[in-house]
Amino acid sequence: MHELAPIVTALARYRARRNPLRRRLMRAAVAVILRESRQGTEVLVVERAQRPGDPWSGDMGLPGGRIDDCDAASASTAACRETAEETGLVLERSLGIGRLSDRLVPDHSRRRPMIVSPFVYRCPTEATITTNHEIAAWQWLALAWLDEPERRQRMLWRIGRLAKSMPCYDCGQGRKLWGLTLLMLDELRRVGHRQAHP
Template sequence: MHELAPITRALAGYPARRLRFRRHLKRAAVAVILRESRQGAEVLLALRAHRQGDPWSGDMAFPGGRVDAVDEASASRAACRETGEEVGLHITRAHGIGRLNDRLTLDHRRRAPMVVSPFVYRLEQRIEPVLNHEIAATRWLALAWLDEPANRRTMRWHVGRLSVPMPCYDCGDGQRLWGLTLAMLDELCSLAR
């Protein structure tokens, strides 16, 4: 079982990799929100609503989105703002307990590189999310569940004519956890160990 206190301590001394060129690319940020439960630390996941043209429709992800001008080039502000907009949880930098490595990905709108910065927050109180049109559902997932080898699977990701095997978790009801979100969770769980 993963408890929140050791994760918080590990994040405090964790030298997360920040890509030097991130300010020259499109940027996005996500909020990795943790809370304590009887099962240990849990993470909030959002099921993205099905939308035409969205390559991640129906995927499990963290709340988050693009860094906009209103964020004054602050990725952590963007993570907080997007979390409020998407799931109705109002977090601030004061809730922050650390960050994970920047991830380089592809901005599918512009077919150009984009940097995603994950920030980790601790939620003390029990608050029910209020979802907007971008999110179909949320769920709290125990980090200990991710440590069970039997829960990890392989899926086929189809890119054009290619079919690439990718690690994933089947969260039930057709909900899969994979890709960048899974890579970020693997990083967090390795810190928790």
Template sequence: MHEIEPLITALAGHRPRRRRLRRRLKRAAVAAILRETGQGVEVLLVQRARRRGDPWSGDMALPGGRIDGVDAASASRAACRETEEETGLRLTRRSGIGRLSDRLTLDHRRRAPMIVSPFVYRAPADTGIRANHEIAGTHWLPLARLDENGHRDILHWRIGGLTVRMLCHDCGEGRRLWGLTLAILDELVALGR
């Protein structure tokens, strides 16, 4: 079972990898929002709404989005702004407990590299969620489940005419984590061990 205090301590000593050229590429920021329950720490996942042309339509993800002009000075500000827009949860710098490593991905709009910066927050006391049109649903996933054997599988993802085999995690009820979100959460879980 994962507890929040050891995670906070581990994050305080963690030195995440930051991509050197991150300020020259398109960027996005996501929020790993944690809450402590009687069964241990859980992380908030959002299920993206289904939209034509969206390669991640319907996928489980962390709340967040692109860093735009108003966020240029602070990627964590973008994670907070996007989280509030998508879920109604208001995050602040005081609820921030750490940062994870930058991830290099592909901006599918421009077919160019993009950097995603993940930040970790403690859930505010009032965790009522009001999902906007971008979100089909939300799910609190126990971090301990990511540590359990038997929930990993292979996902066959089609991109263009190519099928790619990707490691995925079964969250239950047909929900799967894979790709960037799974890599981010695997880094977080490793810190909690």
């Protein structure tokens, strides 16, 4: 079981990789929102609504989006703003407990890649989730559930004529957790595991 306190301690010492091109490329930010439950630490994941032209339509992911001019060049501000818009959760600076490594991903609307920066927060107390039109569904996943080897499956990711086998988790009702979100949560679990088992 993953407890939240060791994760907080581990993230305070963790040196996440920051992409040196992050000031030059298009950038997005996501919020990894954690809460404690009887199953240990849980993370909030959302299902993106189906939208024409959106390559991540229908995917399970983390709340967040592109960094806009209004974010004053702060990726964490963008993660908080997008989270409030998509889920109704207000993430204050005091709830921040660390960050994970930047990820370089294809930007399907441009030829240059995009950098996604994940920031980790505690869930606000007495929080109520109210989603907007960008989110089709949401759920809390226990990190311990992701630890169970039998939960990890494979799926075929198709893009054009290419089909590639990718690791994933079946979250029920046909929802698959995979790709970028899975990489981020794997990193979070590794960081917490090192603290709990030095």
